[in-house]
Amino acid sequence: AQSVTQLDSQVPVFEEAPVELRCNYSSSVSVYLFWYVQYPNQGLQLLLKYLSGSTLVKGINGFEAEFNKSQTSFHLRKPSVHISDTAEYFCAVSEPSNFGNEKLTFGTGTRLTIIP
Amino acid sequence: DAGVTQSPTHLIKTRGQQVTLRCSPKSGHDTVSWYQQALGQGPQFIFQYYEEEERQRGNFPDRFSGHQFPNYSSELNVNALLLGDSALYLCASSLVNGKREQYFGPGTRLTVT
Numbered sequence: 001a002q003s004v005t006q007l008d009s010q011v012p013v014f015e016e017a018p019v020e021l022r023c024n025y026s027s028s029v030s031v032y033l034f035w036y037v038q039y040p041n042q043g044l045q046l047l048l049k050y051l052s053g054s055t056l057v058k059g060i061n062g063f064e065a066e067f068n069k070s071q072t073s074f075h076l077r078k079p080s081v082h083i084s085d086t087a088e089y090f091c092a093v094s095e096p097s098n099f100g101n102e103k104l105t106f107g108t109g110t111r112l113t114i115i116p
Numbered sequence: 117d118a119g120v121t122q123s124p125t126h127l128i129k130t131r132g133q134q135v136t137l138r139c140s141p142k143s144g145h146d147t148v149s150w151y152q153q154a155l156g157q158g159p160q161f162i163f164q165y166y167e168e169e170e171r172q173r174g175n176f177p178d179r180f181s182g183h184q185f186p187n188y189s190s191e192l193n194v195n196a197l198l199l200g201d202s203a204l205y206l207c208a209s210s211l212v213n214g215k216r217e218q219y220f221g222p223g224t225r226l227t228v229t
Contacts, residue, residue: 032216043206043220051216090158100212101147103172106158
């Protein structure tokens with residue numbers, strides 16, 4: 001069975017400072033990895049994904065993440081955050097299948113708070 | 117192009133009652149997945165429908181059931197509601213053999229009293 005650990009439940013960061021949100025996963029097989037963002041009272045929006053290829057993945061809103069197979073990690077980074085980045089961030093994993101639409105297993109989330 | 121829509125937005129039910137939640141997928145999508153998000157937690161996979169059949173199921177009791185219609189829309193039914201069923205229920209749509217991108221709706225907030 002696969003699982004996801006987001007070590008930091010809350011991360012406060014000053015505006016225009018860099019941020020890294022940590023994600024580690026556990027799986028006995030190869031995986032697909034995702035980061036989603038959830039703004040207050042809204043559903044989840046896909047930030048970026050890793051399926052294969054380059055381990056550095058760029059997403060929307062200036063975010064990027066790096067897949068590290070040996071560390072089983074997929075940390076999310078942004079070089080300079082804005083007030084509008086205040087939200088809950090979820091890391092998720094799925095296991096590839098022939099079906100092509102695999103279920104997502106989510107971490108417990110990291111609340112990113114931007115301090116003016 | 118409308119995204120994923122869900123109804124109702126909020127719902128209050130009493131223990132033991134039954135509830136039906138509805139989801140319309142993003143235009144062109146053929147697969148619908150349902151997730152339960154308890155307060156302060158990440159979403160948990162309930163089940164997934166494709167071609168009007170349940171394709172995958174998470175660790176949820178049989179009180180949770182679903183249906184997918186020919187137009188790809190879907191319903192989630194929960195019987196014999198428990199207080200612990202209070203949560204945000206999220207619907208996600210996707211395309212089989214596509215880019216592995218699930219698009220989420222805004223959710224239905226269910227409160228069981």
